[in-house]
Amino acid sequence: MTEVNAARDTKPETVQMTINGNSIETEKGKTVLEAARENDIEIPTLCYHPGLESIGACRLCLVEVAKSSRPGRKNLVTSCLFPVENGLIVDTQSNVVHQHRKIVLKLLIARVPDSDLIRQLATEYGVHESRYVEREDADKCIMCGICVRVCDAMGANALVTLSHGLDKYVDVPNKNACIGCLACALSCPTNAIPFEEVGDKRRIWGKEFDLIRCEVTGEPIGTPEQIEHIAKRSDLPIDSFLKSANARLKENAAESVGVKL
Ligand code: SF4
Ligand code: FES
Numbered sequence: 001m002t003e004v005n006a007a008r009d010t011k012p013e014t015v016q017m018t019i020n021g022n023s024i025e026t027e028k029g030k031t032v033l034e035a036a037r038e039n040d041i042e043i044p045t046l047c048y049h050p051g052l053e054s055i056g057a058c059r060l061c062l063v064e065v066a067k068s069s070r071p072g073r074k075n076l077v078t079s080c081l082f083p084v085e086n087g088l089i090v091d092t093q094s095n096v097v098h099q100h101r102k103i104v105l106k107l108l109i110a111r112v113p114d115s116d117l118i119r120q121l122a123t124e125y126g127v128h129e130s131r132y133v134e135r136e137d138a139d140k141c142i143m144c145g146i147c148v149r150v151c152d153a154m155g156a157n158a159l160v161t162l163s164h165g166l167d168k169y170v171d172v173p174n175k176n177a178c179i180g181c182l183a184c185a186l187s188c189p190t191n192a193i194p195f196e197e198v199g200d201k202r203r204i205w206g207k208e209f210d211l212i213r214c215e216v217t218g219e220p221i222g223t224p225e226q227i228e229h230i231a232k233r234s235d236l237p238i239d240s241f242l243k244s245a246n247a248r249l250k251e252n253a254a255e256s257v258g259v260k261l
Helices: 001-010 030-039 095-111 116-124 146-154 181-185 224-234 245-256
Strands: 014-019 022-027 061-065 072-078 089-093 158-160 169-172 195-198 201-204 207-210 220-222
Touching: 001 169, 022 030, 030 061, 061 095, 072 224, 095 116, 146 181, 169 181, 181 201, 207 245
Parallel strands: 014 089
Antiparallel strands: 014 022, 061 072, 061 089, 158 169, 195 201, 201 207
């Protein structure tokens, strides 16, 4: 067998396990959360992002797991970090899971009383009030860390967390590092990062950026800093980023039938 054929015939190793009593097969290397979601089993998450490494910060995705060899010995784990394995028995809906999610939501509702998302999740879990003291200076940040990880993944590394404990917050200490790409604001689960676009200006993190528009459709594409950064990282000319996705789709469709726009 040639190396190419061998590689083609190599199938990922599979794992047999159960979630909520249903037998499922999934690939080794996945997490319990990924296995659940690919089988349409919902587990609530706040700090998980499919494109980023999980950090297990919010603890809302807790589930109970046991091994088939010792089914009575159950452990609470964060499903976004816990790897699948053969014979794993997962319960995403047990009373213990429910109680722990309620505690997490009570803490969060005290931390971010103005967050619609947290209020909605809390209502789903029957949490209407928290015995923890509401923060008076509350914003909507739940310290999930997604914005910081997204910014790092973009290669801008502009966001950092500062301070400790309940005083911890996200900031941009070096404004020059921010490229105004909005990746942080658009991936924030609680919409805690304000930004605005007015005319040809975008404002975020206290910094104002020019806004470049698509030369074909006029849609906003991004800031000059953002486009320059992406062009440099992808080693492509800046010109390749001056058209919106819609304009490129139209051009490709026209080209496919031999028309040049
Ligand atoms: S600003 Fe949003 S994304 Fe960033 S840590 Fe706070 S909640 Fe998470
Ligand atoms: S999603 Fe798993 S700990 Fe937050």
